[in-house]
Amino acid sequence: MRRSLAVLGGTGDLTGRLLLPSLASLVATGAFPHDVEVRAVGTEDWDDDGYRDWARGRLAAHAAEVDERARERLISCLRYRRGDVTDAGQLRAALDGLPGVPIVYLALPNTVFHPTLEALVEVGLPEGAQVVVEKPFGRDRADARALNEVLRRLVPEEAVFRIDHFLAMQTVLNLLGLRFANRIFEPVWNAGHVERVEIVFDETLGLEGRAGYYDTAGALRDMLQNHLLQLLALVAMDPPHAIDDTSLPARKADVLRAVRPPADLARDTVRGRYTAGTVAGRQLPDYTAEDGVDPSRGTETYAEFTVTVDNWRWAGVPFRLRTGKALGSDRQEIAVHFKPVPHLPFGDDQPEPDVLRLRFDPDGIDLEINLNGAGDPFDLEREVLQAALPRQELPAYGVLLRELLAGSTTLSISDVEAEESWRIVEPVLAAWAAGEVPLLEYPAGSSGPAQP
Numbered sequence: 001m002r003r004s005l006a007v008l009g010g011t012g013d014l015t016g017r018l019l020l021p022s023l024a025s026l027v028a029t030g031a032f033p034h035d036v037e038v039r040a041v042g043t044e045d046w047d048d049d050g051y052r053d054w055a056r057g058r059l060a061a062h063a064a065e066v067d068e069r070a071r072e073r074l075i076s077c078l079r080y081r082r083g084d085v086t087d088a089g090q091l092r093a094a095l096d097g098l099p100g101v102p103i104v105y106l107a108l109p110n111t112v113f114h115p116t117l118e119a120l121v122e123v124g125l126p127e128g129a130q131v132v133v134e135k136p137f138g139r140d141r142a143d144a145r146a147l148n149e150v151l152r153r154l155v156p157e158e159a160v161f162r163i164d165h166f167l168a169m170q171t172v173l174n175l176l177g178l179r180f181a182n183r184i185f186e187p188v189w190n191a192g193h194v195e196r197v198e199i200v201f202d203e204t205l206g207l208e209g210r211a212g213y214y215d216t217a218g219a220l221r222d223m224l225q226n227h228l229l230q231l232l233a234l235v236a237m238d239p240p241h242a243i244d245d246t247s248l249p250a251r252k253a254d255v256l257r258a259v260r261p262p263a264d265l266a267r268d269t270v271r272g273r274y275t276a277g278t279v280a281g282r283q284l285p286d287y288t289a290e291d292g293v294d295p296s297r298g299t300e301t302y303a304e305f306t307v308t309v310d311n312w313r314w315a316g317v318p319f320r321l322r323t324g325k326a327l328g329s330d331r332q333e334i335a336v337h338f339k340p341v342p343h344l345p346f347g348d349d350q351p352e353p354d355v356l357r358l359r360f361d362p363d364g365i366d367l368e369i370n371l372n373g374a375g376d377p378f379d380l381e382r383e384v385l386q387a388a389l390p391r392q393e394l395p396a397y398g399v400l401l402r403e404l405l406a407g408s409t410t411l412s413i414s415d416v417e418a419e420e421s422w423r424i425v426e427p428v429l430a431a432w433a434a435g436e437v438p439l440l441e442y443p444a445g446s447s448g449p450a451q452p
């Protein structure tokens with residue numbers, strides 16, 4: 001079946017920095033079907049050649065990863081149409097004459113998802129068409145419901161791909177292999193053996209010129225509501241019957257339904273905002289002094305909360321999720337902390353309990369355990385069993401685009417997951433908006449807000 005890819009928002013940062021390079025990687029690996037037209041739609045007054053020049057410039061930044069032949073092959077598949085995609089007439093004209101069955105990718109600010117989907121309903125899509133929606137999926141649960149409702153009028157749920165690129169990261173996919181292709185982890189993967197789980201995605205990056213989006217979103221909506229809750233879902237879900245487009249989203253949805261929002265919002269949530277400081281030798285201004293930031297919004301650049309999962313497997317185990325910008329290090333990992341042994345036959349000094357860490361970028365898995373020391377055989381020493389994972393052949397967006405072109409939605413977020421994730425964060429959003437939790441400050445380059 002011939003496919004075409006219409007990228008609405010085809011002149012944006014996501015398209016230039018991530019989608020086009022990922023498509024070029026697919027060309028380079030032979031995973032890009034030769035007859036796919038990629039049609040970008042934006043408001044710039046360009047023709048095909050003007051767009052190709054822009055794309056060539058953006059792709060040049062990826063010369064080290066993708067050779068020129070592959071980049072030029074992709075460029076030859078690109079077309080451009082101008083139009084306001086929220087206007088049904090202009091959208092119809094922009095999509096007119098797309099060859100084959102289209103995949104319509106909303107690489108747009110989430111504020112225009114809804115009017116664009118309404119316009120798509122008016123235009124109508126042919127049988128077999130797929131619709132891709134970027135993140136964050138709405139601004140709150142009501143908005144996510146409204147988006148799901150209009151999507152249902154447009155295409156069947158199995159034709160919707162809600163993007164979360166974390167699901168295509170090597171470490172995340174390895175969590176599935178680690179848990180479900182080995183016998184040794186599942187028997188201890190429960191409240192009987194696990195004391196707590198930390199899901200951490202600290203970034204040294206600051207705002208990086210993204211105020212237009214980020215200052216209205218903040219760390220909670222940008223990262224915790226979607227990426228980090230997806231990681232929680234993969235850590236905590238029950239084994240799926242198969243890694244496919246029904247079992248995997250269904251098991252994730254089950255566990256998200258069981259997540260209880262933070263019990264005590266003042267105690268179990270932290271929000272912060274960076275002030276001026278130095279990160280890895282780079283001087284960053286106060287967040288409020290960044291171009292395009294409106295300090296009166298009180299946007300957080302650091303967000304943390306602790307939740308529990310109300311089911312048999314996880315009763316009482318805290319899951320702490322944290323993320324922040326302009327922090328001192330890129331600590332990015334899922335850390336599963338096990339309980340101490342029930343009886344230690346080596347004296348009274350309890351060693352640190354075991355920790356399993358799944359690390360991001362560089363991807364790897366560390367198992368921290370206690371062994372007998374080299375000197376006194378009855379002394380204990382900490383050892384780390386390490387697996388460094390080879391670099392992924394395709395970037396995360398490349399994996400998702402390959403799945404999409406193959407018609408698979410296994411790595412998509414389902415309608416239920418999207419709404420449940422908003423249910424979990426809504427009490428936090430409400431408490432923060434009402435000023436019930438102080439907005440703490442932390443210097444750029446530090447380890448985050450000092451908690452009282």
Ligand SMILES: NC(=O)C1=CN([C@@H]2O[C@H](COP(=O)(O)OP(=O)(O)OC[C@H]3O[C@@H](n4cnc5c(N)ncnc54)[C@H](OP(=O)(O)O)[C@@H]3O)[C@@H](O)[C@H]2O)C=CC1
Nearest residue numbers: 009011012013014042043044084085107108110134135136
């Ligand atoms: N950038 C990133 O690193 C990431 C972005 N995302 C998500 O991707 C989406 C896009 O983000 P990003 O590319 O950064 O945003 P940008 O603001 O850079 O780009 C948005 C694009 O949408 C176009 N656009 C906006 N409104 C309309 C309209 N009514 N009609 C036609 N075109 C329109 C803009 O065109 P014009 O400028 O001409 O108006 C532009 O091409 C967001 O949902 C974001 O959350 C997800 C992960 C990472």
Ligand SMILES: O=C1O[C@H](COP(=O)(O)O)[C@@H](O)[C@H](O)[C@H]1O
Nearest residue numbers: 135165203205214222223227396
């Ligand atoms: O979606 C987003 O993710 C990035 C982090 O992911 P990475 O693949 O770029 O490491 C984050 O920086 C950004 O704020 C957020 O929108």
